[in-house]
Amino acid sequence: MQTAETKNLWSKFPKIELHRHLEGAFDLKTLFRIARKNKLDVPVDFPSFKNEFQFPKDSDPDFHLFLSKFKNNWYRSLEDVYTITYESVKSFKKDNLFYIELRFNPESFAIFNNFDRAEVTSLVLEAGNKAALEIGLKIKYLITFNRGQRDLDYFLSLYEKLLTINKPEIVGVDLAGDEVNYPVKQFTKLFTAVNQDRRYKATIHAGEVTPSSEIWEAIKLHAARIGHGTTTIQDPKLQDYLTDNRIALEQCITSNYQTGSWRDSKTHPMNPLYHKGVPVTINSDDPTIQNTELSEDYGKAEKLFGFTFDDFVNLNLTAIQTSFITSSEKETLQNGYLEAVGDFKENAAQPKLPIY
Ligand SMILES: [Zn+2]
Numbered sequence: 001m002q003t004a005e006t007k008n009l010w011s012k013f014p015k016i017e018l019h020r021h022l023e024g025a026f027d028l029k030t031l032f033r034i035a036r037k038n039k040l041d042v043p044v045d046f047p048s049f050k051n052e053f054q055f056p057k058d059s060d061p062d063f064h065l066f067l068s069k070f071k072n073n074w075y076r077s078l079e080d081v082y083t084i085t086y087e088s089v090k091s092f093k094k095d096n097l098f099y100i101e102l103r104f105n106p107e108s109f110a111i112f113n114n115f116d117r118a119e120v121t122s123l124v125l126e127a128g129n130k131a132a133l134e135i136g137l138k139i140k141y142l143i144t145f146n147r148g149q150r151d152l153d154y155f156l157s158l159y160e161k162l163l164t165i166n167k168p169e170i171v172g173v174d175l176a177g178d179e180v181n182y183p184v185k186q187f188t189k190l191f192t193a194v195n196q197d198r199r200y201k202a203t204i205h206a207g208e209v210t211p212s213s214e215i216w217e218a219i220k221l222h223a224a225r226i227g228h229g230t231t232t233i234q235d236p237k238l239q240d241y242l243t244d245n246r247i248a249l250e251q252c253i254t255s256n257y258q259t260g261s262w263r264d265s266k267t268h269p270m271n272p273l274y275h276k277g278v279p280v281t282i283n284s285d286d287p288t289i290q291n292t293e294l295s296e297d298y299g300k301a302e303k304l305f306g307f308t309f310d311d312f313v314n315l316n317l318t319a320i321q322t323s324f325i326t327s328s329e330k331e332t333l334q335n336g337y338l339e340a341v342g343d344f345k346e347n348a349a350q351p352k353l354p355i356y
Pocket of ligand 1: 021
């Protein structure tokens with residue numbers, strides 16, 4: 001168990017996050033309000049709603065239970081989409097994020113009401129940008145394609161359509177969803193197009209519950225980062241390749257426990273891979289569904305792996321270096337980040353830091 005004091009301390013530590021799904025990071029009170037307003041079949045009191053929407057904190061790992069928490073029928077108007085995005089991004093303040101590449105799946109926001117996908121995408125950006133500005137968070141976005149939700153031709157035309165909205169805040173494309181039944185190879189056409197267009201970089205969920213061969217497949221499709229990639233630990237050649245080519249793993253301790261991808265957090269690959277020099281980053285994945293916060297994963301990494309203050313700074317610098325922004329943007333971000341970390345060290349962390 002983390003003490004309230006350490007949890008509080010890690011909440012104040014400035015963080016760079018590369019792997020967080022908006023659909024898994026909703027502000028729960030806002031979602032409850034929207035669900036009630038739209039007369040959806042949900043519990044009438046908030047605690048029961050919370051129980052139904054979140055993964056139970058004391059539950060054993062359960063991949064299907066985890067997935068069952070994602071729903072996309074909440075919205076009845078574009079205003080609902082705007083509101084849930086705005087309130088959710090505002091709620092990220094509790095983790096003191098400094099920079100985020102927030103991913104979302106326009107199809108999930110649009111499918112129930114058949115909203116225009118480009119319009120929904122622009123709206124999410126508008127709401128997210130406004131909220132981020134208000135809490136002093138720097139934000140960029142990744143567009144998620146969810147395996148199995150639609151066929152490949154549909155994904156290709158959606159990708160083409162979204163290119164037309166031409167928003168510089170979108171910096172990448174992500175492939176998520178059921179990696180067991182939809183291997184990376186099936187999406188070659190999509191990622192070939194992404195690579196040829198040179199507009200966006202790619203990150204692919206791979207090696208979360210599949211062998212490292214799927215990570216190699218993702219690399220063949222020009223993935224510049226890998227979502228989870230826990231099975232990298234079984235493949236020394238892959239570890240070397242990721243290190244030499246600075247392809248980062250976006251790792252998520254609590255999420256991996258709940259889905260059963262890595263059941264013993266003490267032995268989570270983040271620790272040995274980090275010490276081998278493989279670029280790893282620390283992320284939350286779906287904090288609301290997981291009933292957790294990114295700050296709690298920091299606490300776990302401190303307690304279980306013995307990560308120090310300097311280790312956490314290193315992990316965050318790796319995240320900056322492997323983010324999808326330009327080199328000059330990275331430099332500016334890094335300078336600002338180091339300043340924020342300096343402030344944290346001077347003010348928040350004194351006098352009783354367990355991490356020195
Ligand atoms: Zn994910």
